[in-house]
Amino acid sequence: VGQAALEAALEKKKYKLVTFTHVDTSTGVLSDAKTIGETIKRVSPETLVILDGVCSVASEEIRQEEWRIDVVLSATQKGLGTPPGLSVVSASQQAIQTFENRKTPVTSYYASWKRWLPIMRAYEAGQPMYFATPPVNLIYAFHASLTAITKRAPSLAERFALHKEQSARLRKATKEIGLKTVAKEGAFQANGMTAIYYPEGLAASDILPRLAGKGIVVAGGLHKDCKDKYFRVGHMGISVVDKSRGDIDRVISALKETTAEAKKAKGLSNGLPNGQFSEPALITETSTA
Amino acid sequence: VGQAALEAALEKKKYKLVTFTHVDTSTGVLSDAKTIGETIKRVSPETLVILDGVCSVASEEIRQEEWRIDVVLSATQKGLGTPPGLSVVSASQQAIQTFENRKTPVTSYYASWKRWLPIMRAYEAGQPMYFATPPVNLIYAFHASLTAITKRAPSLAERFALHKEQSARLRKATKEIGLKTVAKEGAFQANGMTAIYYPEGLAASDILPRLAGKGIVVAGGLHKDCKDKYFRVGHMGISVVDKSRGDIDRVISALKETTAEAKKAKGLSNGLPNGQFSEPALITETSTA
DSSP states (O other): OOOHHHHHHHHHHOOOOOEEEEEEETTEEEEEEHHHHHHHHHHTSSSSEEOOOTTTTTTTTTTTTTOOOOOEEETTTTTOOOOOEEEEEEOOHHHHHHHHHHOOOOSSSOOOHHHHHHHHHHHHHTOOOOOOOOHHHHHHHHHHHHHHHEEEOOHHHHHHHHHHHHHHHHHHHHHHHHOOOOSSSSGGBBBEEEEOOOOTTTOOHHHHHHHHHHTTOOEOOOTTTTSSSSSEEETHHHHHHOGGGGHHHHHHHHHHHHHHHHHHHHHHHOOGGGGOOOOOOOOTGGGGG | OHHHHHHHHHHHHHEEEEESSSEEEEEEEEEOOHHHHHHHHHHOOTTTEEEETTBBBTTTTTTTTTTSEEEEEETTTTOSSSSSSOOOEEEEEHHHHHHHOOOOOOOOOOOOOOHHHHHHHHHHHHOOOSSSSOHHHHHHHHHHHHHHHHHSOOOHHHHHHHHHHHHHHHHHHHHHHHBBBOOOOOGGBBBSSEEEOTTTTHHHHHHHHHHHHHTTOOOEEOTTTTTTTTEEOOOTTTHHHHHOHHEEEEEEHHHHHHHHHHHHHHTOOOOSGOOOOOOOOOOHHHHHH
16 A cells, blocks of 8 residues: 555545554565654544554664654564563553543453553552552563663664664575565565565475574464465564674575575575585675675 | 352352352452352353462362363462463363354453464364464463472372461461461461451551561552451462471561561560560471471
């Protein structure tokens, strides 16, 4: 859906809310949250803008107020670098107001704002208040992650830049190895994960176990139309922020070796003359700048 | 509600389900799950029996099938000895059948059996299936707890016996110190926690900080009618099962010292002649057998 189609739809009918996914976890496609948020609020200020940021928060830039996004939903286990188990929600005053004005009761028990908002307000006022036992250990872990992200180096802005840089590096290397990404080049490519098609003639069973054997764990495809045709590489949080770990180098190197080995095993050409295989090599910073 | 009243109510009207709390977390009162389950199913076999076992599972005996209980609900952070964050549900075939026959859709998204049962069936069949990212770390921790409870010493039966023994010991010591429990003596007293009234003339601020100073953390009251009049001591899982920790000894000793100190500070009599205070002493196993 382009900007014009979005404007036309909003002009035709009044929508209570519009939701969209910032990064599609199944394909690594990035949407233009800034344009979507600003367009919706310009045409229809009453409409709430809700962003699913599960696969983007802390890896992709989000300027919630500036971009006019009312609700950002996320989870702790991706860019935020905390074990899974917590939902993360950031809401605008307009969203909270809309919630408080609603007449139909919320049917969810545990996930209702009606139950959590008083707890949060009591907390901010320094008052004790109880609704349910929270997952305390996860909250401590989340606090540690947030402290690292917001109070230490690299800064949030530097993190976004690092995600872009490392994502571009992985894409460049992918191309050099002769592989294609699912998301179109450039602005549509997420910076925290990359979906890569298996080489022609090869499948998950040729690639994934070989990568695992080199210590690289990637995920299979998810999108229903082509889930057997590609795999997904996560590169978010510590794997791009702490360069000393060399995670991206190792992924690129293992991908190169694996592709060559798998092609050889299947008797496929590696695209090099005389059946030669290029030597796996660590791609350095300078070579991909 | 006694057994006769329960029978009369079930004979008068057909109930889809009856829920009850096994151990009331706010007062430490234990209900007779065996009699309740058996009575309901004898009078009205179609009625589902649902037990809230948050404060009882792994501390109190529950024979789900024998006692005719359809659903046991619990959480990981009490007797099961795992950090908080997981709900635990054990359901009978009758309960699952009832769920599958229901016509109104379940409104909860994440907590719906409709979403989790296929995942569990796929897991049992060794098939991969995805609904949502589970809190993996908590599941590993829960697995470790369950392994300790079901596969190692002390056995589950021994654990129930230990909870009874240590609960009785704490009650006996409480009485000796001159304090009263909220739950009536004997069969109505939970074995994983004890609610104790503050001594006459003393309040939370006299007792809780002093106990905390001795390394004993207890919880304030919860029941709306008398929450400022008592405090709660948790004694479940490792604190009673691993006697070498000496947790119950330390609680009794600190409770004795604290009561004496608090009474002295308020100028209250300790019930001993000439204003003397009894020496805090570790109450040994033999003295409470």
